[in-house]
Amino acid sequence: MSRDSALGAFLCTLLLLCSTAVLSASEAAKGLDKRAAKLWEDALRTEASDPNYAREFLDQLIEAAPNFAPARRHRARLEYTAGQYDAALKDLDVALASEPNDAEVYRLHGDCQRKLGHASEAVSEYTRAIALHLETAAVYNGRAAAYQAAGQHDAALEDYTQGIRLRLDDPIPLKERGNVYASMGRYRDAIDDFDQAIRYKPDYVDAYLDRGFAYGQMGDFERAANDFDTVIRLAPGNAKGWTLRGAVHLRRGELQAAYDDFTHAIQLVPTDAYGYLARAAVLVKMGRHDDALADREQAVRLSPETPEVYIARGGSFHELGRHEKGLADRTKAINLRPDMPEAWFARANDYVLMGEYDKAVSDLNEALRLRPGFSEARDLLARAESERKQKVAEQKEPPTQSSSSAAPAPVSPAPASSTAAAASPGSASLTAAQPAAAPPAQSVPASPPQRPPITVARQALSPASSPPPPLRPAAPTVKPASPPPTPAPGESLQSAEASQQHGRELASRGRFTEAVAELDAAIRLDPKLATSWNARGYAWLRLRNYDRAIADFSEAIRLNPAYANAWHNRAVARKAQGDPAGAAADAQKATALERQ
Numbered sequence: 142m143s144r145d146s147a148l149g150a151f152l153c154t155l156l157l158l159c160s161t162a163v164l165s166a167s168e169a170a171k172g173l174d175k176r177a178a179k180l181w182e183d184a185l186r187t188e189a190s191d192p193n194y195a196r197e198f199l200d201q202l203i204e205a206a207p208n209f210a211p212a213r214r215h216r217a218r219l220e221y222t223a224g225q226y227d228a229a230l231k232d233l234d235v236a237l238a239s240e241p242n243d244a245e246v247y248r249l250h251g252d253c254q255r256k257l258g259h260a261s262e263a264v265s266e267y268t269r270a271i272a273l274h275l276e277t278a279a280v281y282n283g284r285a286a287a288y289q290a291a292g293q294h295d296a297a298l299e300d301y302t303q304g305i306r307l308r309l310d311d312p313i314p315l316k317e318r319g320n321v322y323a324s325m326g327r328y329r330d331a332i333d334d335f336d337q338a339i340r341y342k343p344d345y346v347d348a349y350l351d352r353g354f355a356y357g358q359m360g361d362f363e364r365a366a367n368d369f370d371t372v373i374r375l376a377p378g379n380a381k382g383w384t385l386r387g388a389v390h391l392r393r394g395e396l397q398a399a400y401d402d403f404t405h406a407i408q409l410v411p412t413d414a415y416g417y418l419a420r421a422a423v424l425v426k427m428g429r430h431d432d433a434l435a436d437r438e439q440a441v442r443l444s445p446e447t448p449e450v451y452i453a454r455g456g457s458f459h460e461l462g463r464h465e466k467g468l469a470d471r472t473k474a475i476n477l478r479p480d481m482p483e484a485w486f487a488r489a490n491d492y493v494l495m496g497e498y499d500k501a502v503s504d505l506n507e508a509l510r511l512r513p514g515f516s517e518a519r520d521l522l523a524r525a526e527s528e529r530k531q532k533v534a535e536q537k538e539p540p541t542q543s544s545s546s547a548a549p550a551p552v553s554p555a556p557a558s559s560t561a562a563a564a565s566p567g568s569a570s571l572t573a574a575q576p577a578a579a580p581p582a583q584s585v586p587a588s589p590p591q592r593p594p595i596t597v598a599r600q601a602l603s604p605a606s607s608p609p610p611p612l613r614p615a616a617p618t619v620k621p622a623s624p625p626p627t628p629a630p631g632e633s634l635q636s637a638e639a640s641q642q643h644g645r646e647l648a649s650r651g652r653f654t655e656a657v658a659e660l661d662a663a664i665r666l667d668p669k670l671a672t673s674w675n676a677r678g679y680a681w682l683r684l685r686n687y688d689r690a691i692a693d694f695s696e697a698i699r700l701n702p703a704y705a706n707a708w709h710n711r712a713v714a715r716k717a718q719g720d721p722a723g724a725a726a727d728a729q730k731a732t733a734l735e736r737q
Contacts, residue, residue, distance in 0.1 A: 177205045184215065192219050203232075210239040214246055217253075226253040244275035248283065255287045263287035278308035285314070289321055297321045312338035316348045319355070328355040346376045353385060362389050380409040384419060391423055399423045414444035418453050430460045448474035452487045459494065462658040467491055482511040486518050493521065495654055496684060498529035528685040637666035641673045648680050656680040671700035675707045682710065687718040705734035 173181060184198035199216040202209065213236040220229035233250045236243060251266030267284035285300030301318035305311070319334030335352035339345055353368030366389045372382030387402030403420035410416060417440040424433035434457035440450040455470030471488035478484055485508035492501035505522040508515055644659035660677040663670065678693030694711035697704055712727035 173206060173209065177202055177209070180205070181209075181212065184212070188215065188219070192222065195219065208235065208239050210236040210243065210246075213239075214243070214249070217246075217249055221249060221253055221256075224256075226256050229253050242273055244270045244273035247273065248275060248280050251280075251283055251287065255283060255290065258290070260287045260291035264291070276307075278304040278311065278314070281307065282314045282317070285321075286317065289317070289324075294321050294325050310341060312341040312345055312348065315341070316345065316351060319348075320351055323351065323355050323358070326358075328359050331355045344375055346372055346379060346382075349375070350379075350381060350385065353389075357385075357389060357392070362393055365389050378409060380406040380413065380416070383409065384416060387419060387423075391419075391426075396423055396427055400427070412443055414440040414447060414450055417443070418450065421453060421457070425457075425460065430457060433457050434461065446477060448478040448481055448484050451477070452484060455487065455491070459491065462661050464491070464495060464654070464658075468495075480511060482508040482515055482518065485511070486515070486521070489518070489521060489525070493525055493528070494684065494686065496532070498525050498532060501525040502529065524685065531685075637663045637670060637673065640666065641670065641676060644673075644680070645676055648676070648683065651683075653680045653683045657684070669700060671697040671704055671707070674700065675704065675710060678707070678710055678714070682714050682717070685717075687714050690714040691718070703734055705731045708734065 180198045180202040184195045184202060187198065188195040196216065196219050199212050199219070202212045203216065206212065213232040217229040217232040217236070220226075220232065230250065230253050233246050233253070236246050237250075240246065247266045247270035251263045251270065254260075254266055255263035264284055264287045267280055267287065270280050271284075281300045281304035285297045285304060288294075288297035288300060298318060298321055301314050301321065304314045305318065308314075315334045315338040319331040319338065322328070322331035322334065332352055332355050335348050335355065338348040339352070342348070349368045349372045353365045353372070356362070356365035356368065366386060369382050369386035369389065372379055373386065376382065383402045383406040387399045387406065390396075390399035390402060400420060400423045403416060403423060407413070407416040407420065417436040421433040421436035421440070424430070424436060434454070437450065437454040437457050440447075441454055444450050451470040451474040455467040455474070458464070458467035458470060468488065468491045471484065471491055474481070474484040475488060485504045489501045489504035489508065492498070492504065502522060502525050505518050505525060508518040509522065512518070640659050640663035644656045644663060647653075647656035647659055657677060657680045660673055660680065663673040664677065667673070674693045674697035678690045678697065681687075681690035681693060691711055691714045694707050694714060697707040698711070701707070708727050708731035712724045712731060715721075715727060716724035
């Protein structure tokens, strides 16, 4: 066929389609009076160019002919576009009463139900449309989105794949299918779809956001950061891009860069509570606990019905030694969402910290009832039950402080400036504040989201599609924080030593939680006093909080590498934590120092 012949055939087809559309419109107008028919014609003519004007024609037409199904369908489409989903459903119901086999009406019905969060109803409506032979990309992609919202990932993948087959050049279903893969932990497959979506649409901001998230979950923070850089370049006002890049900086330990990005995101969207929670997590790591509390207080003001903000603020209260307030916040989170296992887990952490093991066990059992596969809760439950048994045993036969099987004996610490004295045997010191050393290395969680007492973790890198796990604070675990700020002018080092001595005395009487609070003050007044860190580590050790104990002993060793007793204490903590190799190495180092 020649080029001219082909062009002629195309024009004939186009004319035929146009005439069919005119005939369909004319056919639809049968039964209308002259005025109503003119209104219908005007509505169709202006619908694409001036929807508001078309809406006026349709309103008048429906008033004159309330059962005219085509007008109802067209007005419902305009209402859907304007976000008026309930109004659209009412029009669609009237249309279905007149034309019960109109597949397009069922598709629109499904769209409205999905937007209203009624996933199962939406799936039913889309399925009816398909049964009436409306097999278009739009209906399959709509049903896929409904399946996705209902958590039916396999069905969503199948429908998105069909929708992609029906329209190969549309980047949106590729991106959405990528999000389904990501929600299933199949990040490599997700990245393949995001790559394809970006090839079709190189400025697709949401695809870069979601691909950055997937890279982050795979531990490829360099590529994640590159994607978030692209988001910020393409859309500098996109707060999510700044937030997610801040999360990458945080995971890499780049605290100032993380703080700057989170601050910029807050400036862009000052009403986002999760932005403040994210920045607070950085402030905790910086040792700025009062500032972290201020950000979490703001998050509570912005979102007082959100349990995560209370879980996070409770963590700040505990960091500052205000344990009753911390416990009250975790209880508030439970009252808001009694079906939230993370809230029960957070309060259980509080009870373990405070030595109230019966209450901790009760909360952990509830967390596991709500989520039987909650491995962190199961691990903490085993620990709480073990410590409860040991506490009962100690009450029957209190161990002597010299018992090497439990923990090193606390004795008056030598001045930190005296290396020889600090290294001498038996010079253990009690400490109770937030360690400056980082906690033991942990693997990156695979998905948000869970989120110290609320930190930016997997949800810090959440997909851009459904509500992104906006840096939402992860599952609350009590972790050591950074060292407190230096003393204010006028606070003497003598008071730091007095606080340390008082803390040691409290520990010697078995009042370990109070000892921690007192030693917090000692470290806040003089964070370079190694004996205070070692003393607080001992108190954490007796509270069976081995992560905090090890972190404090490690900081004491960093400040004074010849501190034999700190090496010995860390050996005991590592052995209790189940690290025999690390314990043996530390014990060998302690012995070598003691022989010098």
